[in-house]
Every structure is written in structure tokens, then in C-alpha cells.
Amino acid sequence: MSEQVIPSADASSLPISIPCRDGVALGGHLWLAGTNRPEGSVIINPATGVLARYYHRYAQFLAGHGFDVLTYDYRGIGQSRPQRMRDSGYRWRDWGQRDFDAALLMMAAYRRSGPLMVVGHSVGGFLPGLAESAPMIDRMLTVGAQYAWWGDYMPGRRAALFLKWHVAMAAMTAIYGYFPGRRLGWLEDLPKGVANEWSFRGRRFERSHPKAEREAVLRRMVAVKASILAVAVSDDELGTMPAIRRALSYYTGAQRVSVLLRPADFGRDAIGHFGLFHDRYASSFWIDTLFWLREGRNPWPSRALPLEKSSHP
Template sequence: MATIQAEARTIDNGNGHLISSYWYHPAGTPRGAVLVAPAMAVEQRFYADFAGWLAEQGFMAVTFDYLGMGLSRRVPLRQLDVDVLDWARHDASAVLAEVAEAAGDLPLYWIGHSVGAQILPLVKGHERLTRIVTIAAGSGYWRENSPQIRRKAWLLWHGLAPVLTALAGYFPGGRIGAVGDLPAGVIRQWRRWCLHPQYLIGVEGEPVRHAFDAVRTPLTSLSFTDDEMMSARNTESLHGFYTSAPKNLRRIAPSEIGAARIGHFGFFRKSFAPTLWLRWLLPELAPEESRTVA
């Protein structure tokens, strides 16, 4: 099959900023539309192979960068007054509205990687979704983090993040190999969430709790036993906030697909197209058509 060419679009987020997105169109009539919501500090280019594959399967697939990330970074980060809730209520909401309009009556899917799954209830128009799929997503509460990073998380939240952000005017995570560069409002809000046992609900209060309660779209979670960031408890905590949504939580060991490692980011590697993408994900997006996939 010919290589899928991505169409670049800028989208007004309704708050005075333009958001970069890429649209991957199938060769024929789409069977559905998929919006890929990125993880914290991960640029949309990371999902390009995955989105192209979705287009090859007949879906219109869309990726985007949150304000201040990737191609949506048009001014120095220290000049941006933005937090994670803004990413949900403005950036992701604006992109979802565009995708929903383009999709018309087609099934519409949200694939949220890590924080892209955490913000879904705060995104306007999520009621239109046919299904939510979360990838390597958990609460982020540091005491529930996997043992591999728990000590590093303590150092990050109690030392590096507050100190470096105060000095630089943004979080220079890229320089120290921790998460990535982030606007000050994003890292400070995320820090408050990660220090609270109930994560964003514990910090933001009842409005956010009600937003999670209000989600009734069927949800599938794909998490991985070797995720270096999200433990099984992290995953259970986050999805426990979705009290009204029908949920199917699937925790996958690399050995189940004959792999040595998956981790927090591995799902989106092109090498997993025959396994994680085709056999685990596609049946969630096209259950009737994919029922015979072994």
C-alpha cells in the first residue's frame, strides 16, 4: 500500500492560540475517525507511524500538539500562561470539535496515551465519542508509581521541578532527561496532582469528579506489566474515577506477544503493528469486522 501522506492543519483553540495537527486520510471512504491525544511532553510526530497505520486500516486519524509542545510551540515556554486543564478545555476540545465535524455520522474514537487519557472527561464534546481507548494510562500519584521510578519521582516533585521551574520560568526537563520541557503552569499543576493520593480529582475537587462520573462512553484500557512509570495500582486508580463508563481493563505482559519489552512508550512502535495494533487494538475500533482476527 502507498505511504499515507499527512495533511497539516492549524486549529484555533478558542483561547487566542493556534494548535498544530496532522490528518491522515485513508484511500477510500473512512470507516471511522480516530483522535490520538498525546502523553505529557510527547510531540505528535511520535505517533506518526501509528496514525499512518490507522489510515491504512481505513480510519481517518488525527494527531496534534498541545500548546507549547512540538509544532504548537510558537513562543518561548516562559511566556506561556497555560496548564493541563487548558490543554483539555481548549486545545483538545478544539481539535475534537474539528474531527467530529469531519467525521459526521462515522464512529469516532479517542485514543489517549497517558495524560491524554487523564484529561478526556474535561474535553468538550466527548459525549460524541463511540469508544475511548487508554494506553499506558494511570493516576500519576507518585507513591503508586512503579518501583523503578518512585525515588526519582520523589526527587522530581520535591526538588528538581519546583527549583528549576522557579529559576528558568519553565521546566527545562529536556536538559536533565526528565519528562521534557514544559510550561510552568503545566508542571506546577501536574506536580500538585502527582503529590495527591486522588491525583487530579483530589486537587481540582468536585467539578472534576463529576466530569469523570459523567463519562458513559465504553472504555478500553491497555496497560503493560513492564511499564516503568505506571504500576497496576496507578492504572486501577485512574480508571476507578470513571465510575459510570463500561470498562474493559486489559493488562498485557510482553511475553504474551513474544516481545522482550513494551514499557510506557513502546505500544506506538511500528514493530508492534502485527500484534498490539492489529490483534489488541483493531478489534476495539471495528469489533464486528475484526472478530475473526486471531
């Protein structure tokens, strides 16, 4: 489904600093709609090791269609990178509990009108439930959202991905004190704690948290009441349907819908894990997302899949 609207390029951004409760400041941008009553407020959560600027064209698109949008880099990445990466204590869970929580509180304070929403890519679509303030979210759109348990990787690619992200990444992190992803051409550099949580994460994500914290973490996930539209792509080797279902199974208090899109739906041979946020999809997928963000309406009803197979042990 595609509404024939020309993407606007009129919106501009304002650089901002987002203060976290533990004193860390995150770099980001605020993209303002050109109206006093925007359609709503959107926070864009990046994938692991992806700079926020990768999503700037999509943020500009949304602002041009009436939304206030916040983009930001997690601690350890891009504009939020510390002077010294080696042996950084930043962890994956910090991105949800501290960074996203700070971004959410800032956007909630700024909100002018309409719902408060999240667009989350990859782990960025799973992290919101870790934040104490997550019950404030009205609606979520996630793309390839999962927490990187290797058993959910695409079967034909599972062995190679396991060696890359769970063996090679762990070894390189041990050697350098951080993951030198940029040097290898494997995404951005990652803090040691983030890389190790990815490499050693098991079937259940909460087991990477200290035992005394696990119950509270699970309660925060259940407390999310937002409507969630979870998008999977058939050739995404990381965000497979089992991975999407596994992640969604923690959000039991939310209204959840999942859809499986195929490259052929957009006249493409391949999309993969990152493609939908490229501006080649501005006149197709990006336009379609407006139906969900404006109205809470699934633009791909024929692609909806049941969630009863949660993959949750």
C-alpha cells in the same frame, strides 16, 4: 491475538490548525483513509512532553487500515509551542478542557462515517473526561493512562521517580520559569503550569483545580459514556495497575475494561511506558488494536483484570 495483515504505508497527512475557544491555535495533522466511508474517526492524544510526531507512524497505520486520524500537539509542545516558554500560564488541565475539546469538535465536524474514537497515551488517556464535548466520544483505547500521582508509581522505582518528577522537575521549573526537559533529555520542554501540576498533584486529581470548579470537573468525567479499553503493561513504571484503576474510577458512566499485557506476550524482554507506539509493534499490538477500534472487541480477553479495586479514596 494478532491478525496477519501487512501495515499499509499509503496514507499521507494534511497539516492543520486547530482553533481553541480561548484563541490559542494548535498544530496538527489529519490522516485520511483512502475510502469515502472510513471505519471511523480517531484522535490520538499524546503523553506529557511527547511530540505528536512520535505517533505519526501509528496514525499512518490506522489511516492505511481505513480510519481518519487526527494527531496534534498540546499547547506548549511541538507545533503548538509559544514563542516564549518562560512563565507560560498553560496548565495540564488546559490540555483536556481546551485543547482536546477543540480537537474533538474539529474531528466531529469532519467525521465522514463510523464511530468517533480516542487513542490516549499516558495522561492523554485521562484528559478526555475534562472536555465539555466528551459525551460525543463513542470508544476509547488508553495505554498507560494515569495522572501521575507518585504513590502509584512502581514500588521499586517510586523513590527515584519521585525525586525526578516531583523534586528535580519542580526545582528546575522554579529556576527557569518552565521545565527544560529537552536540555536534560527528559522528554520535551513543558510550560510552568503543566510541570507544576505534575510535580504537586496529589492522590485526587480534581484537587489541583480551584475549589469552585471541582464539582463541575467531576460531573464532566461521569458524563462520558464511551466504552473504554485501558491497557497497562507489566513493566510500566508510571502506568501501573493501581494508577490505571485510579484514573478509570472517575469514569463511572463508561463501560470500562482493563487488560495487563506483558513483554513476553510480544516476544520482548521489556516494553515500558512508551514502547507500544514504536513501529516495532506494528505487526502485533497495532494490529490487535484494530479489533477494538473496528468492532469494540477486546483482543486480549485472557489478560482482562477486575476493576473493583478502584484505588479511589
